[in-house]
Amino acid sequence: MADRQAKLARLRTELGVDPYGQRVDGLISLAAAKALFKPELEGDARPVAAVAGRVVLHRDIGKLIFMTVRDSTGDLQVAVSKKAVDEKAFELAKLVDLGDVIVARGPVGVTKTGEVTVWASGVEMAVKSLAPPPEKWKGLQDPELRYRRRYVDMYVNPEVMTVLQQRSGIISGVRRYLENRGYTEVETPMLQPIPGGAAARPFVTHHNALDIDLYLRIAPELYLKRLLVGGMPKVFEINRNFRNEGISPRHNPEFTMLELYEAFADYQVMMDIAEGVIRKLAQDVIGKTTIAFRGLEIDYGKPFRRATYFELFEEANGFPVSAHDRLVQKARELHLESAGKAHDVLLQEVWERTVEGEERFGQPIFVMDYPASLCPLTRPKPGNAAVAERFELYIAGMEIANAYTELNDPAVQEANFRQQLAGLDDEQANFRNLDEDFLNALKVGMPPAGGMGIGIDRLIMLLTGMASIRDVIAFPLMKPVTSGGEAETPSA
RNA sequence: GACUGGGUAGCUCAGCUGGUAGAGCAGCGGCCUUUUAAGCCGUUGGUCGAGGGUUCGAGUCCCUCCCCGGUCACCA
Numbered sequence: 001m002a003d004r005q006a007k008l009a010r011l012r013t014e015l016g017v018d019p020y021g022q023r024v025d026g027l028i029s030l031a032a033a034k035a036l037f038k039p040e041l042e043g044d045a046r047p048v049a050a051v052a053g054r055v056v057l058h059r060d061i062g063k064l065i066f067m068t069v070r071d072s073t074g075d076l077q078v079a080v081s082k083k084a085v086d087e088k089a090f091e092l093a094k095l096v097d098l099g100d101v102i103v104a105r106g107p108v109g110v111t112k113t114g115e116v117t118v119w120a121s122g123v124e125m126a127v128k129s130l131a132p133p134p135e136k137w138k139g140l141q142d143p144e145l146r147y148r149r150r151y152v153d154m155y156v157n158p159e160v161m162t163v164l165q166q167r168s169g170i171i172s173g174v175r176r177y178l179e180n181r182g183y184t185e186v187e188t189p190m191l192q193p194i195p196g197g198a199a200a201r202p203f204v205t206h207h208n209a210l211d212i213d214l215y216l217r218i219a220p221e222l223y224l225k226r227l228l229v230g231g232m233p234k235v236f237e238i239n240r241n242f243r244n245e246g247i248s249p250r251h252n253p254e255f256t257m258l259e260l261y262e263a264f265a266d267y268q269v270m271m272d273i274a275e276g277v278i279r280k281l282a283q284d285v286i287g288k289t290t291i292a293f294r295g296l297e298i299d300y301g302k303p304f305r306r307a308t309y310f311e312l313f314e315e316a317n318g319f320p321v322s323a324h325d326r327l328v329q330k331a332r333e334l335h336l337e338s339a340g341k342a343h344d345v346l347l348q349e350v351w352e353r354t355v356e357g358e359e360r361f362g363q364p365i366f367v368m369d370y371p372a373s374l375c376p377l378t379r380p381k382p383g384n385a386a387v388a389e390r391f392e393l394y395i396a397g398m399e400i401a402n403a404y405t406e407l408n409d410p411a412v413q414e415a416n417f418r419q420q421l422a423g424l425d426d427e428q429a430n431f432r433n434l435d436e437d438f439l440n441a442l443k444v445g446m447p448p449a450g451g452m453g454i455g456i457d458r459l460i461m462l463l464t465g466m467a468s469i470r471d472v473i474a475f476p477l478m479k480p481v482t483s484g485g486e487a488e489t490p491s492a
Numbered sequence: 493g494a495c496u497g498g499g500u501a502g503c504u505c506a507g508c509u510g511g512u513a514g515a516g517c518a519g520c521g522g523c524c525u526u527u528u529a530a531g532c533c534g535u536u537g538g539u540c541g542a543g544g545g546u547u548c549g550a551g552u553c554c555c556u557c558c559c560c561g562g563u564c565a566c567c568a
Contacts, residue, residue: 064526081526134502136517137504137529141503141505143561144560147560251566400568
C-alpha cells in the first residue's frame with residue numbers, strides 16, 4: 001500500500017500524470033479490439049484501437065513491457081515498446097502495478113507466438129490501484145474474502161462477472177416474456193404496516209414522522225391482488241422480499257421474487273407460463289436447454305413432468321394417501337410421532353421424507369393438487385373441496401415456483417386468516433394482524449385469477465449452475481467484521 | 493440455533509508426538525526488446541482470528557468468544 005502510494009506520488013511529480021484519469025472517448029471493448037485483428041494486414045495497415053482494462057499480468061523484460069489487461073468482455077495483451085512510445089509513456093508503463101486500470105491506443109497486431117496484441121503507441125493511467133491485488137495465479141479463493149470484497153472477486157474471477165451479467169439477462173428476459181403476454185409491471189409497497197402474503201418472520205423498522213412501526217415486506221401478494229380488484233388484468237412485480245430467517249446456500253435475508261397474477265386464469269395457466277419462461281431463458285440467455293447443476297444434468301427442453309401430490313405419494317410409498325393405517329405404520333418406520341396428529345399433517349411429514357428428494361425432484365416436475373387442508377389460502381377444486389388447486393415446481397430438489405388458483409371469496413379468506421392467527425405463538429402474534437383492508441378489497445370483488453411466485457435467485461442458480469445463492473447475488477449479506485473496535489481496513 | 497471443517501505474510505498455502513515462524517506469488521533493488529503465471533540475482537514483510545489457562549517453553553495442548561464454509565433445522 002505504501003509502495004503504491006509512493007508510485008502515485010511519482011506519477012504526479014515526475015511524469016505530471018493525473019493518477020485518477022479523465023474522460024476517454026472512442027474506447028472499444030477488449031473483445032471488440034481482438035475481433036479487429038486481421039492476420040493479412042501489417043504495419044500501418046493494421047487497425048488501430050483504443051482500449052481500457054485492469055492490468056492482471058505485467059511482464060517487464062527491459063525495453064519491452066507486456067501487460068495482460070481485463071475488462072468485462074475478456075483479456076487482451078498490450079505491448080509497450082520503448083521505441084514505439086514517448087519517454088513519459090514508457091516510464092508510466094514501467095510504473096504500472098497489477099490492479100491499475102490503463103488506457104492503451106495502438107495497432108492491433110500479433111506477437112511472434114501469434115497472440116493478438118495491442119502494440120501501444122500511447123499509454124495512460126486511468127486509475128492507480130492502491131490495494132495490493134490477490135495472488136495472480138490462484139487468485140482470490142477464500143469464500144469469505146470473495147463475498148466481502150466482491151469488487152475484487154469480480155475481476156479476479158471472471159465467472160463472477162459472467163454470472164452477474166447472466167442474472168441481468170434472466171431478469172430482463174422474464175420481463176420481456178411477461179410483457180409479450182400483456183402483463184403490466186408494477187411496484188407495490190416494501191414498507192408495510194401489516195406484513196402479509198407468506199408465513200415468515202419480517203424485519204421491523206420504524207417511521208419517525210408517523211411514529212409507527214413498519215415491516216419490510218415478506219411478499220407483495222396482498223397488494224398485487226388489490227391491483228386485480230382495481231381492474232388491472234395481468235400484473236407482475238420483480239423485486240426484493242425480506243425474511244428474517246436463517247441464512248443458507250439457498251436463503252439470503254433479502255431475495256428477489258417474481259410474483260404474477262392473471263385475472264380469469266387459474267393454476268394451469270400459471271404452469272404453462274412457468275414452463276415457458278424457464279425454457280425460453282435457458283435457450284436465450286444460457287444458449288442451451290441442458291444445464292449442469294450440482295452434478296445433475298437438468299433438461300429444460302423436454303416437457304416438464306406434471307403429477308399430482310396423490311400420484312407421487314402412492315408412487316413413492318406403494319399405498320394411497322387415504323390408507324390411514326398404512327400411513328401410521330410408515331410414520332413409525334420413519335420414527336415420526338403420529339399420536340394426536342391429523343391425517344393430512346402426518347401425510348405431509350411422510351411426504352417430506354419419502355417423496356421429496358433429488359431422484360424424484362431432480363428434473364423439473366410440477367407437483368399439483370395438494371390436500372386442501374395443507375393450503376388454507378388456496379381455492380379448492382370445483383366439486384372436490386379436499387383438493388387445492390395449487391402446484392409447486394421443483395428442480396434439482398429445490399422449490400422454484402409456487403402457484404395457486406387464487407381464493408377470491410372474502411368470507412372464506414377471512415375465516416382462514418382468523419384460523420391462522422389463532423394458531424400463532426406470542427412472538428408471531430406481535431406482527432401478524434388481520435389485514436382488514438385486504439378483506440375489504442375482496443369484498444369489492446377480485447375476479448377469479450391464477451397467481452404464481454418464482455424465486456428468481458434460485459432460478460438463476462439453476463440456469464448458471466451456481467450451487468450457492470451467494471454466487472448469484474452481487475453483495476450477499478455478511479456479518480460485519482470488526483477487530484479491536486475498529487473496522488477492518490480493506491486491502492485486497 | 494445444532495453438528496462439522498476452517499482462520500498462519502497483501503494473496504495461495506505448508507508448519508509432525510510442544511523447542512528461535514516457512515514457501516510460492518505480490519512488493520522493493522538490480523539485469524533483460526516478442527513475454528505468456530516470463531526469467532535470473534538480491535531483499536523487505538507476521539498481534540499465527542481474539543482473550544484466558546497449562547508448561548521452563550504454545551501456531552501446536554485445554555477453556556471461552558468472534559468470523560467464514562458445509563450439513564441439518566426454520567424458510568423460499
